[in-house]
Amino acid sequence: LAPTPRLQQRAQQRREHDRCGDRQQHRKRRAHSFHLGARVSEAREPRAIVVTLMRRLKLFADYRQIHVESDPPRGDLADAWTVQATEDRVAAAGDVIAIGTNDAVELAVEVAILDAAPALDPRAEHVTEAPLTIASNVVVVAGCTDFRPKAKRFPIAPGDHVVRASHRGLAKGRETIRIEIFPRTGPSFDACVLVRFVPPPPEKPKRATT
Numbered sequence: 001l002a003p004t005p006r007l008q009q010r011a012q013q014r015r016e017h018d019r020c021g022d023r024q025q026h027r028k029r030r031a032h033s034f035h036l037g038a039r040v041s042e043a044r045e046p047r048a049i050v051v052t053l054m055r056r057l058k059l060f061a062d063y064r065q066i067h068v069e070s071d072p073p074r075g076d077l078a079d080a081w082t083v084q085a086t087e088d089r090v091a092a093a094g095d096v097i098a099i100g101t102n103d104a105v106e107l108a109v110e111v112a113i114l115d116a117a118p119a120l121d122p123r124a125e126h127v128t129e130a131p132l133t134i135a136s137n138v139v140v141v142a143g144c145t146d147f148r149p150k151a152k153r154f155p156i157a158p159g160d161h162v163v164r165a166s167h168r169g170l171a172k173g174r175e176t177i178r179i180e181i182f183p184r185t186g187p188s189f190d191a192c193v194l195v196r197f198v199p200p201p202p203e204k205p206k207r208a209t210t
Contacts, residue, residue, distance in 0.1 A: 065144040069096035090128040124166035130191035
Protein backbone atom coordinates (compact mmCIF):
# COMPACT_ATOMS: atom_id res chain seq x y z
CA LEU A 1 0.00 0.00 0.00
CA ALA A 2 1.18 3.49 -0.78
CA PRO A 3 1.91 5.63 2.33
CA THR A 4 -0.68 8.28 3.14
CA PRO A 5 0.31 11.98 3.11
CA ARG A 6 0.20 12.01 6.92
CA LEU A 7 2.60 9.05 7.16
CA GLN A 8 4.91 10.70 4.62
CA GLN A 9 4.90 13.92 6.66
CA ARG A 10 5.74 12.05 9.88
CA ALA A 11 8.60 10.23 8.15
CA GLN A 12 9.92 13.58 6.89
CA GLN A 13 9.73 15.04 10.39
CA ARG A 14 11.73 12.11 11.76
CA ARG A 15 14.39 12.69 9.11
CA GLU A 16 14.52 16.41 9.99
CA HIS A 17 14.94 15.49 13.67
CA ASP A 18 17.81 13.17 12.83
CA ARG A 19 19.57 15.76 10.64
CA CYS A 20 19.13 18.73 13.00
CA GLY A 21 18.79 16.91 16.32
CA ASP A 22 22.35 17.57 17.50
CA ARG A 23 22.00 21.29 16.82
CA GLN A 24 18.69 21.50 18.67
CA GLN A 25 20.09 19.49 21.60
CA HIS A 26 23.05 21.87 21.82
CA ARG A 27 20.66 24.82 22.10
CA LYS A 28 18.64 23.03 24.80
CA ARG A 29 21.80 22.30 26.78
CA ARG A 30 22.84 25.96 26.61
CA ALA A 31 19.36 27.07 27.73
CA HIS A 32 19.35 24.51 30.55
CA SER A 33 22.78 25.66 31.70
CA PHE A 34 21.59 29.26 31.68
CA HIS A 35 18.52 28.46 33.80
CA LEU A 36 20.62 26.52 36.30
CA GLY A 37 22.97 29.48 36.59
CA ALA A 38 20.07 31.86 37.00
CA ARG A 39 18.70 29.81 39.92
CA VAL A 40 22.09 29.82 41.62
CA SER A 41 22.87 33.48 41.07
CA GLU A 42 19.21 34.43 41.61
CA ALA A 43 18.67 37.04 39.27
CA ARG A 44 20.25 37.35 35.92
CA GLU A 45 17.83 38.23 33.17
CA PRO A 46 18.51 37.08 29.61
CA ARG A 47 20.70 39.55 27.76
CA ALA A 48 18.88 41.42 25.01
CA ILE A 49 20.00 40.54 21.49
CA VAL A 50 21.61 43.48 19.73
CA VAL A 51 20.77 44.11 16.08
CA THR A 52 23.86 45.74 14.64
CA LEU A 53 22.43 46.23 11.15
CA MET A 54 19.11 45.85 9.37
CA ARG A 55 18.41 46.52 5.70
CA ARG A 56 15.48 45.88 3.34
CA LEU A 57 16.41 44.93 -0.21
CA LYS A 58 14.80 44.00 -3.48
CA LEU A 59 16.79 41.19 -5.10
CA PHE A 60 16.23 39.22 -8.27
CA ALA A 61 16.46 35.52 -7.44
CA ASP A 62 17.90 34.37 -10.75
CA TYR A 63 18.09 30.57 -10.94
CA ARG A 64 15.86 30.68 -7.85
CA GLN A 65 18.76 31.61 -5.56
CA ILE A 66 19.85 34.35 -3.17
CA HIS A 67 23.54 34.24 -2.17
CA VAL A 68 25.19 35.24 1.13
CA GLU A 69 28.98 35.19 0.92
CA SER A 70 32.33 36.46 2.07
CA ASP A 71 34.06 39.00 -0.17
CA PRO A 72 35.38 37.46 -2.31
CA PRO A 73 34.17 33.88 -1.77
CA ARG A 74 36.39 30.89 -2.46
CA GLY A 75 33.75 28.17 -2.04
CA ASP A 76 32.04 26.51 -5.00
CA LEU A 77 28.32 25.82 -4.83
CA ALA A 78 28.33 23.57 -7.91
CA ASP A 79 28.63 20.39 -5.87
CA ALA A 80 26.60 21.71 -2.94
CA TRP A 81 23.33 21.80 -4.88
CA THR A 82 22.37 18.18 -4.29
CA VAL A 83 18.84 16.83 -4.60
CA GLN A 84 18.50 17.14 -0.81
CA ALA A 85 19.80 20.70 -0.82
CA THR A 86 17.26 21.62 -3.50
CA GLU A 87 14.44 20.19 -1.39
CA ASP A 88 15.81 21.94 1.70
CA ARG A 89 16.20 25.29 -0.12
CA VAL A 90 19.75 25.80 1.15
CA ALA A 91 23.26 24.92 -0.06
CA ALA A 92 26.52 25.73 1.72
CA ALA A 93 30.17 25.76 0.62
CA GLY A 94 32.25 27.26 3.42
CA ASP A 95 32.31 30.99 2.78
CA VAL A 96 29.25 31.10 0.50
CA ILE A 97 25.70 29.84 0.89
CA ALA A 98 22.71 29.88 -1.44
CA ILE A 99 19.13 30.23 -0.28
CA GLY A 100 16.61 28.55 -2.56
CA THR A 101 13.43 30.38 -3.57
CA ASN A 102 10.12 29.34 -5.08
CA ASP A 103 10.55 31.26 -8.31
CA ALA A 104 13.10 33.27 -10.26
CA VAL A 105 11.50 36.64 -9.47
CA GLU A 106 12.29 39.84 -7.62
CA LEU A 107 11.85 39.29 -3.88
CA ALA A 108 11.67 41.45 -0.79
CA VAL A 109 14.65 40.41 1.34
CA GLU A 110 15.34 41.69 4.85
CA VAL A 111 18.91 41.36 6.14
CA ALA A 112 19.69 41.53 9.87
CA ILE A 113 23.11 41.15 11.49
CA LEU A 114 22.85 40.28 15.18
CA ASP A 115 25.21 39.51 18.04
CA ALA A 116 23.42 36.28 19.04
CA ALA A 117 20.85 33.77 17.78
CA PRO A 118 17.31 35.22 17.84
CA ALA A 119 14.08 33.34 18.47
CA LEU A 120 12.47 31.61 15.52
CA ASP A 121 9.94 33.65 13.56
CA PRO A 122 6.56 32.10 14.50
CA ARG A 123 5.08 33.18 11.15
CA ALA A 124 7.82 31.65 9.01
CA GLU A 125 6.70 28.74 6.83
CA HIS A 126 10.21 27.45 6.05
CA VAL A 127 13.39 28.07 8.06
CA THR A 128 16.93 26.95 7.32
CA GLU A 129 20.30 27.46 8.95
CA ALA A 130 23.74 27.12 7.38
CA PRO A 131 27.31 27.83 8.51
CA LEU A 132 29.18 30.69 6.90
CA THR A 133 32.85 31.61 7.33
CA ILE A 134 33.71 35.28 6.78
CA ALA A 135 37.37 35.93 5.98
CA SER A 136 36.99 39.63 5.19
CA ASN A 137 35.17 42.29 7.20
CA VAL A 138 32.12 42.44 4.92
CA VAL A 139 29.31 40.10 3.89
CA VAL A 140 27.70 40.22 0.44
CA VAL A 141 23.98 39.57 -0.09
CA ALA A 142 22.99 39.33 -3.73
CA GLY A 143 21.00 37.53 -6.38
CA CYS A 144 22.71 34.59 -8.02
CA THR A 145 23.80 36.49 -11.14
CA ASP A 146 24.04 40.01 -9.74
CA PHE A 147 27.13 41.96 -10.81
CA ARG A 148 29.29 41.48 -7.72
CA PRO A 149 31.17 44.83 -7.78
CA LYS A 150 27.79 46.56 -7.36
CA ALA A 151 26.24 44.03 -4.94
CA LYS A 152 25.15 45.06 -1.45
CA ARG A 153 27.92 44.80 1.15
CA PHE A 154 27.50 45.04 4.90
CA PRO A 155 30.14 45.32 7.65
CA ILE A 156 30.59 42.21 9.81
CA ALA A 157 33.26 40.75 12.06
CA PRO A 158 35.33 38.00 10.42
CA GLY A 159 34.93 34.46 11.74
CA ASP A 160 32.35 31.68 11.89
CA HIS A 161 28.73 32.70 11.56
CA VAL A 162 25.28 31.18 11.13
CA VAL A 163 22.90 32.30 8.38
CA ARG A 164 19.24 31.71 9.10
CA ALA A 165 16.72 32.17 6.29
CA SER A 166 13.05 32.49 7.26
CA HIS A 167 10.56 32.29 4.37
CA ARG A 168 7.06 33.71 4.55
CA GLY A 169 4.23 33.82 2.02
CA LEU A 170 5.00 30.49 0.35
CA ALA A 171 1.46 29.17 0.62
CA LYS A 172 0.05 32.31 -1.01
CA GLY A 173 2.71 32.64 -3.70
CA ARG A 174 4.07 35.90 -2.25
CA GLU A 175 7.44 34.82 -0.87
CA THR A 176 9.56 37.09 1.30
CA ILE A 177 12.79 36.15 3.06
CA ARG A 178 14.39 37.39 6.26
CA ILE A 179 18.12 36.63 6.46
CA GLU A 180 19.60 36.72 9.96
CA ILE A 181 23.37 36.46 10.41
CA PHE A 182 24.90 35.93 13.85
CA PRO A 183 28.09 34.47 15.35
CA ARG A 184 28.37 30.71 15.64
CA THR A 185 29.04 29.76 19.25
CA GLY A 186 28.45 26.01 19.03
CA PRO A 187 30.15 23.18 17.15
CA SER A 188 30.31 22.97 13.37
CA PHE A 189 27.21 21.67 11.62
CA ASP A 190 25.79 21.01 8.18
CA ALA A 191 23.09 23.15 6.61
CA CYS A 192 19.71 21.97 7.81
CA VAL A 193 15.99 22.72 7.96
CA LEU A 194 14.47 23.92 11.22
CA VAL A 195 10.94 24.37 9.85
CA ARG A 196 9.87 22.70 6.61
CA PHE A 197 7.17 24.08 4.37
CA VAL A 198 4.55 21.49 3.47
CA PRO A 199 2.46 22.66 0.48
CA PRO A 200 -1.28 22.43 1.05
CA PRO A 201 -2.97 19.55 -0.79
CA PRO A 202 -4.56 20.49 -4.11
CA GLU A 203 -8.24 21.25 -3.98
CA LYS A 204 -10.49 18.47 -5.15
CA PRO A 205 -12.41 19.34 -8.31
CA LYS A 206 -16.05 20.10 -7.63
CA ARG A 207 -18.55 17.68 -9.03
CA ALA A 208 -20.72 19.04 -11.74
CA THR A 209 -24.33 19.30 -10.77
CA THR A 210 -26.98 18.17 -13.17
